[in-house]
Amino acid sequence: MENSIRAGDIEPTKKEFLTGCECDTDKECRYNSCTCLQDVEDDSSDYGNGSSDGAELTDDSFGYRFHKKAYAYHSHGPRTGHLRSKVLASRNPIYECHDSCVCSSNCPSRVVEKGRKVPLQIFRTANRGWGVRSTVDIKKGQFLDKYMGEIITAQEANRRRAQSHIAQRKDVYLFALDKFSNPDSFDERLRGPPLEVDGEFVSGPTRFINHSCDPNLRIFARVGDHADKHIHDLAFFAIRDIPRGEELTFDYVDGVDDSEMDARDPAKQKDMARCLCGSKKCRGYLW
Numbered sequence: 001m002e003n004s005i006r007a008g009d010i011e012p013t014k015k016e017f018l019t020g021c022e023c024d025t026d027k028e029c030r031y032n033s034c035t036c037l038q039d040v041e042d043d044s045s046d047y048g049n050g051s052s053d054g055a056e057l058t059d060d061s062f063g064y065r066f067h068k069k070a071y072a073y074h075s076h077g078p079r080t081g082h083l084r085s086k087v088l089a090s091r092n093p094i095y096e097c098h099d100s101c102v103c104s105s106n107c108p109s110r111v112v113e114k115g116r117k118v119p120l121q122i123f124r125t126a127n128r129g130w131g132v133r134s135t136v137d138i139k140k141g142q143f144l145d146k147y148m149g150e151i152i153t154a155q156e157a158n159r160r161r162a163q164s165h166i167a168q169r170k171d172v173y174l175f176a177l178d179k180f181s182n183p184d185s186f187d188e189r190l191r192g193p194p195l196e197v198d199g200e201f202v203s204g205p206t207r208f209i210n211h212s213c214d215p216n217l218r219i220f221a222r223v224g225d226h227a228d229k230h231i232h233d234l235a236f237f238a239i240r241d242i243p244r245g246e247e248l249t250f251d252y253v254d255g256v257d258d259s260e261m262d263a264r265d266p267a268k269q270k271d272m273a274r275c276l277c278g279s280k281k282c283r284g285y286l287w
């Protein structure tokens with residue numbers, strides 16, 4: 001499976017709302033003049049002119065002006081195509097070029113779109129069911145794969161959650177696509193409860209990645225077409241060098257949950273899932 005699939009009741013975005021960049025050369029897709037990068041937060045400190053990653057272009061119609069590099073990846077040397085450290089340390093979305101763009105498939109702003117390049121192995125862990133590891137070393141900032149599944153409504157996700165509770169099934173594979181959720185958004189699809197990805201019945205190997213309170217991966221929201229923010233991708237990147245064979249893990253709640261507080265409340269502990277990650281930083285519970 002290379003991409004998530006929409007459930008029958010999730011309409012695709014109408015063609016007239018799809019927009020891509022019109023950059024003359026692939027190189028331009030690294031700069032803030034590329035419309036795909038128009039929503040990237042300005043962070044001048046990371047791209048200062050004259051720095052190894054900074055650059056200046058000529059804009060013929062408006063005279064000289066600076067074009068800041070805004071794309072998420074390293075553009076030179078052995079780390080080409082790996083996420084820059086500042087992006088990696090952030091929880092900001094990643095914007096990439098896509099099908100509606102005029103740039104070529106060699107555009108440097110198409111990393112997640114090209115899919116997994118790393119061989120993954122599913123293996124039986126001692127105490128957490130199946131887990132995932134790579135048979136090759138992975139570098140900090142390297143893209144691993146996407147989390148894929150069936151894209152379903154919040155209502156259907158809640159129905160499945162309730163069902164799984166009744167069935168006493170312990171494994172949960174639901175992921176909310178809530179990175180751009182905003183009650184004040186002009187896009188009604190971003191105002192309501194977010195769509196969710198369910199990896200239980202259809203997915204790829206990443207559905208087997210376990211949680212750790214001290215993880216080696218992080219999930220980033222990756223956007224192709226800006227009209228599809230409500231169905232953004234979930235892209236795994238390594239947040240440190242990972243030697244081959246080490247179990248791949250990410251933080252299921254990534255610091256945005258109050259489960260740490262709940263874990264100290266004995267009344268709530270009985271409803272929480274105990275964490276078996278075994279790290280020194282273990283918070284005791286998954287959620």
Ligand SMILES: C[S@@+](CC[C@H](N)C(=O)[O-])C[C@H]1O[C@@H](n2cnc3c(N)ncnc32)[C@H](O)[C@@H]1O
Nearest residue numbers: 128129130170171172207208210211275276277
């Ligand atoms: C997305 S699945 C991961 C794959 C799962 N191990 C399997 O065999 O299918 C998530 C489930 O794995 C288990 N799990 C993942 N990380 C865990 C951890 N650190 N401690 C305990 N259970 C964990 C929980 O049952 C959780 O609901």
